[in-house]
Amino acid sequence: MTLAARILPLMLIVLLAGCSAAVKQRIAACKIGDWQQIGKTDGLEGVPANFADRKDFCEDHDDGGKSATADAGARYTLGWQQGNTQMWTAMGVADGARGLPQQFGVRAAAEDVRKRKTPLNQGAYDAGWLKGNAQYWEGIGKRDGAAGQPIGSKEAGRSQASQAGVRFDDAAYSNGWQVGNRQFWQDAGSNDASNGVPDSELLKRAAQARSAGVQVQEDVYRAAWNAEIVNYWRNLGARDAVTGSEFGVRGREARQKGLKIFEAEYRQAWEQRLMQHWEQVGKEDGYGKPFLLEERIANARRDGVFAIPDTRAIYTRAWEAENARYCVPENAFEYGRANRAMAVEVCQPPLRDKLKRAWLSGQDFATAEARQRQAVDDARQLEARLYDGRKRLDRLERDLRNNQPTKEKPATDDSDKQNRRREQERRELIDYLRRVDRELVEARMWLDQNELHMQSLRREIY
Template structure:
């Protein structure tokens, strides 16, 4: 079984890239524009045979005004179609070549789409596109291989062997060009990683020596550009970490000099100061919401916690503490905390606010108690309403029975019927009295709901 037969299902799965029949509306729009080269190109790209006469007739039928086609329209159409047909087959070839496939021209030529559209074949266009795609494929292969840091010669021969096994044309020049780009990426990554880990750029000499010994091309400019760009971030990251881990620039600079690492003091100090600024501001915000002013304790324990005190520490902490304390010490907050029984540290608030906050907190607790009573009253209303509805249904049914018996012309009056009438009348009176009691209970329950509503509104309103 040859290579083409083995891969035929895959070949046929590749989209033909035919645009299909253009919509009538689009074709009419093209006619109005009157660019016959573009019309021809679309027909060619769609896989349609060249047919200027049919296209002209279509445009004439749908034209707003019956203007004749411009001089040279047929030649423009023909040239446009030829380019479109070339582009169609070239794209098919480029798509196949770019995926590392052998040329699949015969498979495309025999496909259902080509037969359905009666697409004119174009082997030269396909081959030209396939050559471009094949070059792109090997360029990408070379680029990937170049990032491994291995010698070009060995990798190129391995790629050539793979191409032979695939019965695929090997583009040595494209592979080498891609490998150069990959090799540059390899040295850029090396420079970046060394700088990120705080490794001096003098490490390059050892890397370069080892690479040359192995036959690997060295690109010093790529390494140094990446190292120089990242080393600044290394010092910034150090400053950010050290600010809250008990280390400072003096310690880091001593270590850097010992190993010959380039120092960026300004960037380190900026990051160090920024991190401590954030730390003390956040500390003030954390303490300000319901906790005492604990700056002195925090300063006293700063060394133990690996944190440094800076000139702006008191200002940063105090401003953040005041801001959060102001949000904490408001009646609305006390009221809501009272509702949830989550506690309220009134002592951290200003003296003149404390009584109001205590009142708001208790009001929040009372609000929830009243809300529970209100809900119970609502439940009572619903339960009584249900019972009252049942009583009314029974009364209505009983009264219909009484009327029916009284209105019956053939009804015989006996002692038994008199007793039955008396029982029904008594039942009606009992039900009516019970309904009246329920209505009074319902009115009371509704009044309780209203009272609880008013009390809840008052409790919320009176916190100010």
């Protein structure tokens, strides 16, 4: 094969496929001599087996990679068969899993199959369709079982399949239904426990299920109920802690309805939630509020909470930590800068004067900051005026040079008068530019001094 004849197919492949993943994968396989993968890629893409073209392709991309060995053709063919089978199997699985009838003929007549001249493989399609069909009916069975439907519901599925001309997989449906039925009883046990319903409810549920022809899985229900009931008491304890309830009331209610009690778990969650509550209250009060512990304890019942033995220690620790974070010069400075009031009186007496000075420094800083912004704007205006004035001066000087009398263009009264006027304007403009330049220098000096002043205000807070 000539070089030109080998390059043309290669160019067509690259143009059609671009930088597709398949082309990149094929090139990588060429470099390591993986002819089985090259064949598999072709099979998956639905193209006919063509070892000769692929061999030429690999030779054109040979940059030190492995050349084709004697068994390359056999390995290519094996890979292609695997890819072709996998492609048709996946197509069958997709149709079966959507509850569609076998339609190999439709798939075989599809435009992309005809365009690529894809070799047909009905055996692979049929095997895939059976697998997908089983998945479909297993899913239907699981759905019915999880909805608490009896196993007899499969007859409706069988009838539906018959009308649609689809194979009904009895075994797959039954397997799925068993999984769903287990999920139904698991959910029932878990939901009952999470809502504080006694496990004696199972008797009523089981009777209703049997009357409807639904299989009862008592062990599954009880396992789920027992696993969740502990969480019920923990959640109840945490909720009661901040809604004004306690175990005494809950215990009586539980005994009245025959609910299993987990007092230790309830009390642990109840106390843990109150510890979190008092810590949060301490933090909120500590940042800018006085020490309000006694007031908080006195109003605890009104607020739907309880004081516990560790309340004082928890609140105090949280309040002190937040108070220390609040009562710092940096904070006072920012409050003053934003013109916000700061509750200096909640801070320790030795800190108060320092915080007041920091707050005032923040106020002064805000004033200096506003002046700085205005001064920057003024300096920019001066720079603009200076720039415009210099451009005008350049034009005037150019006009003066161009209007000087020459032999070819002697001076006249009008030209002399115009030049004198321009010269006067030039002198006035030079004076103006000198004044603006001085103003700009002074403005920049003031900006530098004000910046130093602002830095000093920040340093002085310490």
